[in-house]
Amino acid sequence: MEPHFHYYATYCAAYLAGYTHEESMRICWSAEFVDRCTKTVLTRIKAPLSAATSQLQMELMDMRTDVIGLQEITRIWSSFHFLPRDLYAEVKGPKRFRNKYRLLCGPNGTLVKDTVELAKGKGLEAVGVALHVVADTWAHTYFIGAPSLVFNSTNHHFFELIPDGNGVYEEKHISFRHNPGAPDDPANCLYLATLPSIYENSIMNLGHGRASHLPDYSYARYKYMPSWADHEVLYKDNPSDFFKAFCQMIYVMKYIRGEVPEFETDTYDYETVSPWESEIKEILERRQTYCGDDWKAFGEKLSGRTVEPFDIEPFVEEYIAAGDNSNDTVIGRFTGATLAQKSMVTNKIYKSGNLLAGYSVDYEENGLKGIKDYFRLIEKQVDEMSAGGRRGGRDGD
């Protein structure tokens, strides 16, 4: 999803879910930081590099696409932006095809439930991370978080469906171009995409790069013919999906706050949203590539407070100044949450018999082996157990 949704829309959802303005700001900051937390940022503040949740274009260009490089890419993108819907999906085809098919992103999978339950009781930063992951399952449906020509490519059969206001849709052909200097042009259906590549594991075929930012635009309704779907055509209705994502985010937060006893997938809090439904749908349907101002205005209307623009510097300074106690800072808790999320998703993928995200070490069986950054998760569990039980209650600490 676009930054305006991860930041401002998440703020609105958090406020509607019952969080205060300050708590909502923390949650939406964390949700947005998932798109910004790269190795470059973490290196600068000397934070654990394994906590990276995104990769810059320059980082991706430097990535090797051998087995190890592909596993590292898949771990990041599948854990935070393209959460697999069904790791045990059955499909005819060779194992290589089946492994990638099982990484197809989609909403309301079992991993969504695992993500939400993992965030409960872990602080506001963990809530933000979980909300980012949940929101992206709606936007990035049917793409995978690994480089793949077969699963992520697009072709000439790509059409946008533009409503004329009377319930009739006009079909317009979408052209993708690679011109980084030129912005997306919705009026002429021209969008910036990655360069086409015939190699299966090319970085150009990662995620929805070949479909430009179209999956992230809330106004877009489009249909296209993915290579893996045997000439079937997929139809994506972003306004409807993004509205569901918004309502589901509120439900997720109510569960995390303890207002809902058990989390169930495919459940949405339409009731809380209903007084503002038409306003939200108007923002979603408005044909613009940047809706940040609309969401910001809506959020400020809800809370009566100013929603500050996204800024990482205050929390970077806090993290650096904290020294050995950096785990108790905002970024410290954020990296703890992302390490837990990445560890959980990688483990689930590994246990399904799929090595695309690499190996996952079972600490109980093999001891503390593997990447040292993740030892922190064990240390945290030990600390919690020795402190006399799990921290329960509401996430507001």
Added chain:
Amino acid sequence: MEFIKDGKNEKNIRRFRSSLSISGISVIALGLWSVFKSVLNGALSPVSLEGLTEADIDPVLAKVIVWTVLFFFLAAELGLRLFVGLSAISESHGKHRKPVYIVMAMIIALFTAISVIPSVFLIIIGKKYFFTSIATVLIDLTSLGVLTELVISAFRLRYCLKHRTAETAEIAETAEAAGASEASEVLTEER
């Protein structure tokens, strides 16, 4: 996000258009290869006209004649392949084309099949041009396969398009009866 249920016929139309497009590109590519191969052959193993006629021919003139004739044949072959390939690509994008290009494709396929025979013979006798002949046979068989695929795809596409209108109407009626969802409204008319 959901799959559009527009029927098996529509799916086949997309499948055969895709196949036609790829075949068209392949026909052009193989045509370019054929030209390149012939030019390379002509440059590296020049034909000698000695003994072919009883008249004395100036060697330079002989060369000019050979290259001129070669040029016309190559131009004709490339032109035919371009016509066939571009027509196939155009039809794959929804434009209607007369069946002339399909007939041309069948003629080229026939000549390709015939040209395989001497190459196979050279492989069997196992003499001087053994490896070259194997390569030639493989390329010719590929070309034959591509042309066959093009012809079959063109015919099947036309068949599916002919039966398109009836099936589309049937699907639209079924969707209306079931309480059409928004997705079913995106069925397009025949372009």
